[in-house]
Amino acid sequence: MSVELDVFVGNTTIMDKEVYQLWLNGYTVNDAVKVRIEGGIMEECEASAEVLLSDTMDQYRTFQMCERLLHHPAKLANQLLFQIPPDRQAMLIERYYAFDDAFVREVLGKKLSKGTKKDLDDVSAKTGIMLKSCRRQFDNFKRVFKVVEELKGPLVENIRQHFLLPDQLARDYAAIVFFANNRFETGKKKLQYLTFHDFAFCAGQLINHWTVGAVDNMMDDMDVDLDKEFLQDLKDLKILITDKDLLDQHKSLVCTALRGKTNVFNEMEANFKNLSRSLVNIAAKLINAKDVRDFFIDLVEKFIEPCRSDKWTSIDVNLYLIHYTNSVHILDTFKHHGVWNRYMGVIKSCILRMYHE
């Protein structure tokens, strides 16, 4: 005695948000039924486990049929198979493309390749997120990446338009795509303390200031790659550390400005040359793709960690960076003010964001 076939099709497709979330989270039908039962829905609706099972299976099937469309959210709006009210469509898309911070933190900056996908079971074990869900999230990243890789124009806007995502989610995806494209290293132990949102913030800074699109919206180039010309120009900043006079002059200017304004002045003064060398070296090396990958680890190792060991507060760091940046403009022999500002603006906000006390 068994139910061989059991379907329910509504003219307007009925979708339960709760079941959708369970499906997205990778629960099997039986597990989902268990979760629902624990949620007390049986008492609430006078339903039996049988009814719940039937409903859950049915919903799962509907979602599976919809999944194909969710891969191309724009299609969802003008497909004919399911009649779904627009606000429901938006909900479906938003939730489908939502991801877990813990998961994204694991794959951020990794190549979105088959190899990475194979390792997802490790990620799943580590994060406690079900493998199915990991795969969906990974595939989402990859899909978005593939689509916008080829597109011109602003990255965030492209993502928003092609995947009909809300603004914040589109920004997050832009960050993921940007990280994947530039293969930034984020997995090192020293970077573990940083959250996805820290990186996403930094990615936003980089996208907005260091890519081609950042300077000229009309440019044909894309937002996903760093502005090569700019990276080239960054080499010119080396003068700040190679020229002994300039370095000393810079130091004295910064120290004058900082004196008395901070508790860690002595440490600042002692470390100035080291820190300045680190920052300028990072800039100068960015022309090499390999060093781009190490951008964040370099920032942490060469700047953030020394400061932290000296017990600087964020306020101290902020103060230091402001004066460090601005003092350069007083140096009369320094000519590369535009590049300096473009570089330091991003560096400053990134460091501040990454500086957890």
Add this chain to the structure above:
Amino acid sequence: MPGKLKVKIVAGRHLPVMDRASDLTDAFVDVKFGNTTFKTDVYPKSLNPQWNSEWFKFEVDDEDLQDEPLQITVLDHDTYSANDAIGKVYIDIDPLLCSEAATVISGWLPIYDTIHGIRGEINVLVKVDFFNDLNRFRQSSCGVKFFCTTSIPRCYRAVMVHGFVEELVVNEDPEYQWIDRIRTPRASNEARQRLIFLMSGELQRKIGLKVLEMGGNAVVGYLQCFDLEGESGLVVRAIGTACTLEKISTLTSASATHPSNSSPSKDMKEPVFGEEAPGIPLSSGPPTPLRVQTFSSFSPSKSYSRQSSSSDTELSLTPKTVRIYLSPSSPALVSDSSPLPSAHLPRHLRPGMSSRSTTPPPLHVSQSDTAMLRKSMSFSEELLLAASGMGSGGSAGKEAGPLKALLRQQTQSALEQREYPFFTLTSFPPGFLLHVGGVVSARSVKLLDRIHNPDEPETRDAWWEEIRQEIKSHAKALGCHAVLGYSESTSICEEVCILSASGTAAILGSRFVQDGPLDTDYRLSRQPLVFSTGAERVEGDMGSSASLGFEEVAPPGCGFCHIPYDELNIPFPAQLTYCYYCRRFKVPDVLFTTIDLPTEANVTGKGCLIQARLCRTKKKAQGEGNATAISNLLPFLEYELHTQLMNKLKLRGMNSLFGLRIQISVGETMLLGLASATGVYLTALPSPGRIQIAGKTPSDITYEQHISNMQKKINDTIAKNKELYEVNPPEVVEEMIGSPIPEPRQRSRLLRSHSESSDEVTELDLSHGKKDAFVLEIDDTDAVEDIHALLTDSPMPPGFYSCNTEIMPGIQNWTSAIQMFTSVRVFRLNNANLTNQGLNKIFSDLCENLLKSLYFKLRSMIPCCLCHLNFTVAVPEDELIQVAVTAVAMSFYKDQTLENGRQSGDKTLIKAITENDEQLQFNLELNAESSSSNPLSSTKGLSDVSGSHPSARAPPVDYSSFADRCSSWIEQLRLKAHTIRRGSVKTTSSLEKASPLPEGRSRSLQSNRSYSGSSVTVVKMTPLSFIPGAKITKYLGIINMFFIRETSSLREEGGVSGFLHTFIAEVFAMVRAHVAALGGNALVSYSMKECVFMENPNKNQAQSLINVSGDAVIFVRESELEATSVQPQSAATRETSNGGDGT
């Protein structure tokens, strides 16, 4: 050359990748109509081709325009090999042939492939330049409008209802042709789809011709069905009601001639039939006490029905012809090998053969025999005598009485003309329906044989002819001259076919039905409603004087309940009482019908879905033996279904069934019976007697205890149900209250008859007291099962109601949130050795669980009603049971339901209540609700509740409107108080509690739907003929589509459920797309008439066929239309005025 069809292929989108190498497609389109084909250019390397073709023009006969579908095939161009077909679109251009329907088909239509499903969409433009052919000998019938709706369509007015039209076309099924062995499944499916499109086109054209000959211009209640007879062929048949319709916008001139005619009502709840002048008195002719040969000239279609009575010889090919017709009290079976109509005659005379309602026949000394009937020898003896086919003559000889003569007379007159006074409509213009007799049905078991000559489908025609004759004579036996809500169906298993027909015997008013079929002067037929003021009952004479129209004095609210047959010569035993509403005419105690509840009917409380389910095993057999076995089982099946219906009806405290539909489905090893109807408490009919359980041999104490326990359970259920459905007839308040506490039987019976005699001082029918109890004996195991079945029907969760009719009695204030759905379940019986009881339980549980799932799925719509719940059962394979349900869930506003319940509870009182009263009443209700501390309300409630004590009852002295009003108020208060006091009563209390939240939910749902902005037109679908809160402004034509889907990768498509789920979703999508392309935004009167599913999991294959139909319409939200007053209010006032007219 009267028509030019123009087609333009605009673009495609979402096409599938056909070239793996490039991941693209080189698509072009083949446009075919008849034998002419055009091609577009190849649009290379695109999944979204823009062909933007020229106009392809087909110059064709209008006959072809009607028969042929436009066939659009999208292909992928391949330089080296054959072009691959991507998929097809069939477009029925019939809607374009009617000036009042759509003018252009334009939009995105899904490209469909029978193996792959929907593969992208194509944008087309289709137009027709049409020159109507006025040739008298033409074969086309362009311009005749078709409606699936079984009432007069909303924006039309019936000038005349001509009558029954039927047609049937047969062909070989391509699936069974020899060529099928060598062609691909796709080719075979497409051949089948195309053939059925062609056949339905032809069928429609032929029906149209009949309509034109009758002088009509439309077919309403068009019902087309397929019989997949397998080897023996494919039958497409259709029935409908020919009408002359007039658009309501053209009414102005007509209304000028009738000043009393009100302008078309904006109220969408009721069909609008203008042309009503109820107040104009006409002198009535002399009362005709007996209806004699009343319908000799009734139906005008005589010359059009097919002459096939000569096929009697062919009939004998089938070994056994068994006809059964359902009688509410006991089954009747007659089998005879010579199905001459005259042979049927005596059957109507046998008591218990009646097609009409009610309690057990008096043949049996005590009513308590009912339960025994199934087993008792005496019963079967009698039945078998007739059933054994020992000659109807034999049984006829037993019958006596003057009735026979009368009936013979009538039959004779009927024989003189071969036509059917049948109507497929289920709801009618006011004045159309006068009296309802009861359900008539006929079944016949046939052996299928190959259809030798498709052009002469005489055999099939003769079969139906036979059944229709039978129906007609049954109706006559009930003193009725017409059959309403008529429908036909088949169930086929291998070579055995059960043909069934059923309808409601009735007497019609003359206004819409006229004699002369070709009468063009419609004005003549528009006789105003006639009222004579005499207290005497005037029989409506349907003779040649039809156009003069003698009508009843009976108020419309109860008139249809009054018996149509002669009281002294009742064709079967029935308990008659005087109408509880008007107190003037006799009414039966129970009324079964296949029609919708008339809008003007007086109803107490709400209705609910009542289902009887039955499963009977049968031995595997072949050919004749099989047919015989089935014929032998049928009457028992019907009898038990009927008993179940009756019990369940009483359990709900109701007294009538509407929309009754009995489906018998035959499989190799079992027979399934499913009867669905909507139970209603008609105010005019007496309150149903209680169900009592009696043990036959009350030997030991535990047994007694068992019985009394059951009795208590039953009483509790009845009480609960009455509360749930607000069945609180004012007259019998004391009874209802008494039920929770079981009283000694005798006492209650005594009390009852006593109270009644005090109520109806002189009019008391003494026989009335007899009917009181409906006794169930639990002597045998069957009865125990019955009772269990009764009690295991789980109650609906709070906030839900259900019915299978168009309108739910007692609910009117619908929101605009509707959700149509189809649900299919297939159940496998793994255990082959099941008893009947076991099977029954499984089948019943299957239906119950399905309903429960529906309630759960639709919980966000609470408070809501599942309307037009249509169950279809089938036995697709040996151990499979398939149940398919289509229905629409409609939310309603909770806060007004109580008020509505009150309104329908007693309409007469409402008309008396002024605005102030309404206000006051509302306050009162509020008080009662808000605080139980309110002394007035709580004491009132108390006194009513404690009315279970017999002496506490205060019998109403008279029935003045004041008393009614009070009692109704008290009802309300009592209900409320009940809820408050007995918080433990789960159903009501949670219902109250739940109200604020779900309402919010339903509102949000509603707002979601009104939200638009996507590029796809939202198309609503509903099996009902209306859309709540909206006005249908235009009918665009009929949608009738047939699809086949097959797969050989069942597992990959998600198994059987995944496969069917996708297919149903695709069918919905295609229907919506075609409606949208016609310019519509809704499909009303939607039905899924066929849903065949076959699987072969071992081969990883499955196939499914679906046939859907409905009327494409444009609707406008009432709120958008104009800022009219709140719609439910207007409905209420209208109803009130209706009630007022009656008295």
